[in-house]
Amino acid sequence: MHEYDGHELVVFGHDPPTSLRAIIAIHSTALGPAAGGCRMWPYATTTEALADVLRLSRGMSYKNAMAELPFGGGKAVIIGDSRKAKTPELFQAFGRLVDSLGGRYITAEDVGTTIADMASVARTTRFVSGLGRAPGEAGGDPGPKTALGVHLGIKAAVKFRLGRADLEAVRIAIQGLGGVGHHLCGLLHAEGAELFVADVRAAAVQKAREQFKAHPVTVEEVLGLDVEVLAPCALGGVLNSQSIPRLRARVVAGAANNQLAQGQDGSALQAAGVLYAPDYVINAGGIISVAREYHGGASEAQVIADIHAIPARLTEIFERARRENRTTNAVADQMARERLAGRSRALVA
Ligand code: NAD
Numbered sequence: 001m002h003e004y005d006g007h008e009l010v011v012f013g014h015d016p017p018t019s020l021r022a023i024i025a026i027h028s029t030a031l032g033p034a035a036g037g038c039r040m041w042p043y044a045t046t047t048e049a050l051a052d053v054l055r056l057s058r059g060m061s062y063k064n065a066m067a068e069l070p071f072g073g074g075k076a077v078i079i080g081d082s083r084k085a086k087t088p089e090l091f092q093a094f095g096r097l098v099d100s101l102g103g104r105y106i107t108a109e110d111v112g113t114t115i116a117d118m119a120s121v122a123r124t125t126r127f128v129s130g131l132g133r134a135p136g137e138a139g140g141d142p143g144p145k146t147a148l149g150v151h152l153g154i155k156a157a158v159k160f161r162l163g164r165a166d167l168e169a170v171r172i173a174i175q176g177l178g179g180v181g182h183h184l185c186g187l188l189h190a191e192g193a194e195l196f197v198a199d200v201r202a203a204a205v206q207k208a209r210e211q212f213k214a215h216p217v218t219v220e221e222v223l224g225l226d227v228e229v230l231a232p233c234a235l236g237g238v239l240n241s242q243s244i245p246r247l248r249a250r251v252v253a254g255a256a257n258n259q260l261a262q263g264q265d266g267s268a269l270q271a272a273g274v275l276y277a278p279d280y281v282i283n284a285g286g287i288i289s290v291a292r293e294y295h296g297g298a299s300e301a302q303v304i305a306d307i308h309a310i311p312a313r314l315t316e317i318f319e320r321a322r323r324e325n326r327t328t329n330a331v332a333d334q335m336a337r338e339r340l341a342g343r344s345r346a347l348v349a
Contacts, residue, residue: 001047001050001051001054003050003051003054003055003058004054005027005054005058007025007026007027007028007054007057007058008026008027008028008029008034009024009025009026009101009104010023010024010025010026010050010053010054011023011024011025011097011100011101013093013094013097015090015093015096015097017089017093018087018089018090018092018093019080019085019090020078020090020093020094020097021046021078021079021080022038022076022077022078022079022094022097023046023049023050023053023076023077023079024053024074024075024076024097024098024101024105025053025054025056025057025074025075025076026057026072026073026074026101026104026105027054027057027058027060027061027072027073027074027075028058028061028072028073028340029072029104030061030072030340031061031064031065031069031070031071031072031339031340032064032069032070032071032072033071033072033074033103033104033105033106033127034057034060034061034071034072034073034074034104034105034106035060035064035069035071035072035073035074035105035106035108035129035287035290035291035294036056036057036060036064036073036074036075036076036105036107036108036110036287037075037076037107037108037109037110037111037113037130037142037286037290038075038076038077038078038094038107038108038109038110038113038117038121039052039053039056039075039076039077039078039110039111039112039113040077040078040080040081040082040085040086040110040111040112040113040117041077041078041079041080041082041111041112042079042080042081043077043079046079049077049079052077053075053076053077055236055258056075056077056257056258057073057074057075058073059073059075059257059258059279059280060072060073060074060075060280060287061073061336061340062280062332062333062336062337062340063280063281063283063284063287063336064284064287064291065336065339065340066280066281066284066313066332066335066336066339067281067284067287067288067291067306067310068309069287069288069291070291071106071287071291074104074105074106075110076094076098076105076107078090078094078112078113082112082113086117088120088123089120090120091113091117091118091120091121092120092121092123092124093124094107094121095120095121095122095123095124095125095128096124096125098121098124098125098127098128099124099125099126099127101127103127105127106127106128106129106294107121107125107127107128107129108128108129108130108142108287108290109130109141109142111178111235114141115130115131115132115140115141118130118131119131119132129290129291129293129294130142130289130290130293131293133293135300136299136300136301137293137298137299137300138289138292138293138298138299138300138302138303139289139290139292139293139294139303140289140293141179142285142286142287142289142290143178143179143180143183143286144179144180144183145285145286145288145289145303145304145307146179146180146255146283146284146285146286147180147181147183147184147186147187147255147285148183148187148285148304148307149282149283149284149285149286149288149307149310150180150184150231150233150253150254150255150282150283150285151184151187151188152307152308152310152311153253153277153281153282153310153311153314154167154172154188154229154231154251154253154277154282155167155311156277156310156311156312156314156315156318157229157251157253157275157277157314157318158170158228158229158251159315160275160315160318160319161250161251161275161318162228162250162251166191166192167188167191167192167193168191168192168193169192169193169194170192170193170194170228170229171193171194171196171225171226171227171228171229172188172193172194172195172196172227172228172229172230172231173195173196173197173198173217173222173223173225173227173229173230173231173249174188174195174196174197174198174208174214174222174231174233174254175198175199175219175222175223175230175231175232175233175234175238175254175256176198176199176232176233176234176235176255176256177197177199177201177204177205177207177208177233178199178204178233178234180233180255180283180286181197181199181204181231181233181234181255182204182207182208184231184233184255185197185208185211185212185214186211186212188212189211189212189213189214194215195208195212195213195214195215196214196215196216196217196222196225196227197209197214197215197216197217197222198216198217198218198219198221198222199219199234200219223238223243223246223247224243224246224247224248225248225249226248227248227249228249228250228251229249229250229251229252229253230247230249230251230252230253230254231252231253231254231255232252232254232255232256232259233254233255233256234256235256236256236257236258236259236261237258237259237260237261238256238259238261239252239259239260239261239265239269239276240260240261240262240265241261241265241268244265244268244269244272244274245272247269247272247274249274250273250274250275251274251275251276251277252269252274252275252276252277253275253276253277253282254277254279254282254283255279255282255283256279256283257279257280257283258279259276259279260276260279260329263329263330263333266327266328266329266330267327269327270321270327270328275318275328276327276328276329277314277328278314278317278328278329278332278333280332280336281310281313281314281317281332282310282314284307284310285307285310288303288306288307289303289307292306317331317332317335
């Protein structure tokens with residue numbers, strides 16, 4: 001399987017009483033215990049679930065390294081429909097699976113899982129973050145923190161690509177209005193951006209229309225709109241050989257993980273003159289929050305200060321890519337790999 005990339009450990013879990021079927025992938029613990037969320041998704045096959053968890057866990061190694069967090073990369077997937085198959089017992093069984101790894105993997109919420117689900121996980125393991133918290137404390141739902149990082153990242157990309165310091169009347173298309181996308185709309189609207197939104201859930205579109213004066217567009221239209229910025233905030237693989245020729249945005253900067261279907265799609269974006277903000281760099285706000293919460297004792301203000309480091313990191317990548325005439329994703333991957341390798345060497349020495 002080409003998604004396999006020297007992962008340290010892959011564990012398949014099955015708990016017949018709760019019907020849990022889960023996979024945990026630990027890509028790297030070179031920088032610390034592997035941290036990354038648990039996705040619940042109705043994968044058609046185990047092979048599809050395995051491919052996803054392998055890709056996502058490597059992404060977490062890169063994301064945590066680039067965010068300068070003392071964590072390695074891991075991820076979990078639960079095979080099932082999050083709208084129908086959730087029970088507290090299922091998440092407790094998942095917690096036992098996490099616990100069996102003795103702290104090599106730390107979980108949190110992701111697509112299809114919530115704070116309430118993590119509360120169930122926390123009944124059977126302490127290796128979980130993204131739980132409820134008191135006002136002012138670090139942690140809680142990572143979605144709004146991810147949205148903040150993406151908002152700051154969009155501003156950095158707009159400044160770099162369009163030479164504009166503000167978002168007034170900048171046209172931005174947002175694909176996906178879930179935990180991150182909806183929040184992001186609020187932040188962009190507050191700065192005067194003109195929003196175009198699409199979601200498969202009509203109610204989410206209606207809410208964005210009412211709250212942020214967003215223009216609804218169809219899920220087919222959203223990728224090809226005549227806008228300055230496209231923010232993919234739904235699922236991965238949206239930047240591919242079919243969609244890239246249709247893009248009219250000059251910047252792609254959004255929250256979704258694994259936006260590029262393949263590494264070479266970054267070259268197609270570069271050739272088309274589109275500035276791509278590498279997903280795992282711009283969407284690190286949530287894991288920064290989860291990491292601070294896990295270590296304890298931090299305030300929300302510290303999390304927000306950490307997230308404000310994201311735009312400078314992106315600008316460094318944009319500048320290096322321009323200087324070296326390389327794609328932004330290749331530059332980011334190289335920087336992440338250097339950080340991982342540097343640490344591994346330091347551990348060996
Ligand atoms: P979510 O499940 O709350 O929202 C996803 C939204 O996308 C839903 O409203 C869904 O209806 C919509 N959607 C699905 N398919 C669509 C399509 N084809 N067209 C348009 N809309 C579609 O997830 P989220 O937490 O908002 O995360 C969004 C993305 O960001 C995911 O890829 C996730 O992995 C990534 N991400 C999230 C976080 C976080 O903190 N939540 C952190 C990093 C990365």
